[in-house]
Amino acid sequence: MAANAGGYASCACWHNDLVPHYVDIEAASQLISVSSVLAAAGIDTAAIVVTHLYGGVVDVGAIKSALAETGLSHIPIVEDCAQAHGARIGGRVAGSLADVSTFSFYPTKNLGAAGDGGAILTSEPAIAEHVRRLQQYGWISKYHVGVPYGRNSRMDEVxxxxxxVFLRDLGDRNEQRRAILGRYKSAAGRRLQFVEGGDGAIAHLAVALCDERDAFRIFMKERGVDTDIHYPVLDCDQVGWAGLPMKGTENLVVSRASVNRLCTVPCYPDMTNDEVGQVCLALAQWEAM
Known part of the structure; x- marks a missing residue:
């Protein structure tokens, strides 16, 4: 798993008595490096978690093929699709590429509810049945617990x-996000470079790499444009997790080189043309300095 995705998969590992083994990323996309995954995978690997970060899609097919060639095809792959609703690679949609996929429907996602929500997808009947039991106390029938560690985790009808309702417009809204990010890329490219998620990416976030991040954020703020950082600390460097088991922290050259350069500018389909233009103008002015 990558160490640059906000810590959510890391938490899942520790809650299940697993040890996260961090691997490096690709600089241009900030997505997990396929070669790094293969170098770290072994017979004791419980699962490979791939996070489709910022709306880009990891090449899960390449990972599967390489695992098969090395006799490791038994290792399950989990897709973290919290930022990839509707994203595609090679004609296939994110969430259909691995053994299990997880989605968040937090309101800020490309497909978001009015509150918390999520879903797990799989084509394996046994996994689906086990997940259904876990989401309701571990019940195998009403009031009869058949598996441990269940919880109340049902998404409500509202x-x-x-x-x-929002699902019907997902494709159009993703296209609007892509168009906005495209305008930003046209305005930048010299002093900052926007992350490239591939042709099927859905621009969940507009993330750029900038060597002068602090100065850039001040510059944008002075021009009425808020910025953010996704994410400012690698999982392995979080103070609160320092005493927890983890592996691979010595092999994160690209991750460490990127974490202090990342910066996010506004990108969502409800932005007006004037608002997008304001961001583009500020980007162009930064580039011209």
């Missing part, structure tokens, strides 16, 4: 109804 959130489902909201998602049903």
């Amino acid at each position: 959130q489902a109804a909201v998602l049903d």
Whole structure:
């Protein structure tokens, strides 16, 4: 798993008594490096977690093929699709590439509810049945617990109804995000470079790499444009997790080189043309300095 995705997969590992083994990323996309995954995978690997970060898509097919060639095809792959609703690679949609995929429907996602929500996708009947049991106390029938560690984790009907409405517009809204990011890229390129997620990316976030990040953020703020950082600390460097088990922290050259350069500018489909133009103008002015 990568160490640059906000810590969510790391938490899942520790909650399940697993040890996260961090691997490096590709500089241009900030997505997990396929070669780094293959170098770290072994017979004791419980699963490979790939996070489709910022709306880009990891080449899961390449990982699967390489695992098969090295006799490791038994290792399950989990897609973290929290930032990849509707994203595609090679004609296939994110969430359909691995053994299991997880989605968040937090309101800020490309497909978001009015509150918290999420989903797990799989084509494996046994996994699907086990997940259904875990989401309701571990029940195998009403009031009869058949598996341990279950919880109350049902998404309510109101959130489902909201998602049903928003799902119809997901494709159009993703296109709007892509168009906005395209305008930003046209305005930049010299002093900062926007992350490249591939042709099927859905621009969940507009993230750029900038050597002078602090100065850039001040510059944008002075021109009425808020910025953010996704994410400012690698999982392995979080103070609160320093005493927890982890591996691979010595092999994160690109991750460490990127974490202090990342900066996010506004990108969402409800932005007006004037708002997008304001960001583009500020980017162009920064580039011209």
